[in-house]
Amino acid sequence: MATYQFKLPDIGEGIAEAEIVAWHVKVGDRVEEDQQLADMMTDKATVEMESPVAGTVKSLAGEVGDQVAIGSVLVEIETDADVGADTPIASQEGTETRFDGERVDSVAMGDGAVAPTPAQEEALPALTVAEASAPSERQAQPEVEARSPVQPAEERPSTALGTSETHAHVLASPAVRQRARDLGIDLAQVRTASDRVRHSDLDAYLLYNGGQLSTRGAAPRQDEQIKVVGLRRKIAENMQEAKRRIPHFALVEEFDVTALEDARAMMNRDRGSNPKLTLLPFLITALTRALAEWPMINATYDDEANVVTRHGAVHMGMAAQTPSGLMVPVIRNAERLSIWQLASEIARLSDAAKTGKATREELSGPTFTISSLGPMGGIASTPVISPPQVATIAVNKVEEKVVPLNGELEIRKRMNLSLSCDHRVVDGWDAASFLQALRPLIENPLRLLA
Template sequence: MARFTFKLPDIGEGIAEAEIVAWHVAVGDRVEEDQNLADMMTDKATVEMESPVSGTVVEIAGAVGDQVAIGAALVVIEVDAAVATDEVVAAPESEAQAETAEQYEAENPGVEEANPSPPVGEGGARSAQPSGRVRGDDDTAPLAAPPHPSHAGAGPFPLPQGEREKAVLASPAVRARARDLGVDLAEVKTDGDRVRHADLDAYLRYGAGQGYQIPGPSRARADEEVRVIGLRRRIAENMAASKRAIPHFTYVDEIDVTELEAMRAALNANRGQRPKLTLLPLLIVAICRTLPEFPMLNARYDDEAGVVTRHGAVHLGMATQTDAGLTVPVIRGAQDRNVWQLATEIARLADAARAAKLKPEELSGGTITVTSLGPLGGIATTPVINRPEVAIIGPNRIVERPVFTGRGDDIRRAKLMNLSISCDHRVVDGWDAASYVQALKRMLETPVLLFAD
């Protein structure tokens, strides 16, 4: 037998290391050529590592969350026949080693699967102890409360109602109220040492014999340690770097989208086989039409070189929530797409993001970003800039409210939406941001302008 050492290849320009985000094999597994071994995450994307040979896995480089340097050993495979490569090394076992291994496996069945081999190769994975243990497993339930005085006389010889009521602790006001309501205080539950008005209220709300419970203190969940790895770690690093390096400011304005929503409904009613329009493609059209007058917003700032690049094309980042965390795929050349093309591309990129199938080029090169929480949008947001961009736009939830028409005291029903924009104050002035949002507001409140030449 011979062994093949699969080293982590160069999987991106300027990438020095990658993080293990998932293993698809374990020590002892049989693998075939082109079978997926592991998922590795770089700053750009998640890449599947496929086996170039068939054989049995004998070593793997660390645990999920470890970093592996480019060129370091990732997996060692015992191949069925000699492979013509410099990476094949003979590794015969001595009889003593074999006997020791057999004895260990016999005495510790299943250990190999539960405890994979340590990292291989110098300069490879940076060792990290896997966590994920749950603390508090030995927590015990709180002791039962002492019996309530109303339980006195329970058993084969219960006390008469009057006597049971006297055994219940309650203030004269509570007793008088219970008497007026015809309530037997012995039937009223309490989580304290005496019946109070709140206990009477709960009894009246839920009724006798309805299994009502007096609200008690919430039980704490067990502590849990969750290792920050993969996409969640990238998000944490990027957001921290953005807030450290960029002096953010946020401007919020209210936009009347009544006519825009009416037009969107009309377009959807006659869309045929085209995708259903949300507000997002219409907003993107408005963004692309107004940006040429505000080139300082469609830009990237290289703070190390001290250079701001103002882009002519709009490569729009679209913040997308996935099970793994927030990703920002990029709609390339958004200014050249109509609303239907944008809707199609939005759906394609969102599906690819949630399936972790985005290509590296679909995750880089953005010049401005839009982030939306959809129906959860809230009153206003203060989005964090996607560095090295200098601006991010956040539409918020649409709400219906009465507004004055401007003709005396006439009032009409309107659909209103707050729009937030966060900017890098090093390169964007507050006046510029406010002026841009006003231009965006005029276009969204007169939506025919979206389709005007």
């Protein structure tokens, strides 16, 4: 027997430590060679750690959320024979892994059903017999015993508005009765101009008495504590730093995208093997051309050295929602790509981000960022700039509006773009001019295709 120390390798240039975001083994588990041990995060890239040897897990470096230094022991594995790699060591005293216990607890809590104990099973029939016992006078009336007894009116449970059960003599349709039960309304308390309670009568009752109704909302949830680790912690740290250091200002402008949507629909009809086009490739093309005219917006700011770098190439950050949180893969040299090439790159990077396969280089170095929530994009937004960038833009939803055009009213498709800028570097006039430079490109898509 020998103890193999698996040390955290150098998984990124310039990285001093990595965060444990998931364990795939626990102390006492048998592992095989190349079996996944843990997921480690550096910046926004997650790297899978695999076992170089077979054996039994002896100890783990820490819990989810802990930072582990490069070169320190991540996992100790007791091997069946001397593997001749790292030096065998004795067991470390005081080492404890609580993550194992937490996993067991979470599994135990995952199923809401709890099996009764033998004592409970024995008590249950006894309770049923006790409840079924009836007074002697009822034994002489078997037909009455078969029915549920009717409570006297003064004993019925009631709310501030009356009982929750409707009176049988009140005339109402089954749908009205069901709605009254759902709302906790006693139909006997509802006034009506006819001999039958209708939905309109319930509406009037709710209008004047709704504040007194008993609550029948969703079942209450228990409080839960969620440890902020991994990508969510990186997002929190980055957003806090961005808002602390950058004086943001936002500018929102409305654009007519009727012609652009028509052009997109036409191109999608004849796209062949090309990916389906969204608005994003068109907007990125327009942005790259406008950024060439306004380079102070396609820039990064080193506020410690007081140096602004205006970039010639546009490395377009593309905010993407993933199961783990927001990630920003980067389209390199976006100004060189056609609309179809941009569509392919958007699809590829989005898939890589969502599946956790995006590389470190694909998640670093944007000079400008665009984010879009599609039809959920809201009317306007104030996107947060990620330093050292000095600007970011958000795409809001497309809406049909009645607008005056050439002296007549027409229904047009309109969309807002929300631009946030770093006021230390970008002036309001620059931001407004940049948005106006986008207008002829977005509203006349032939300029984008030329």
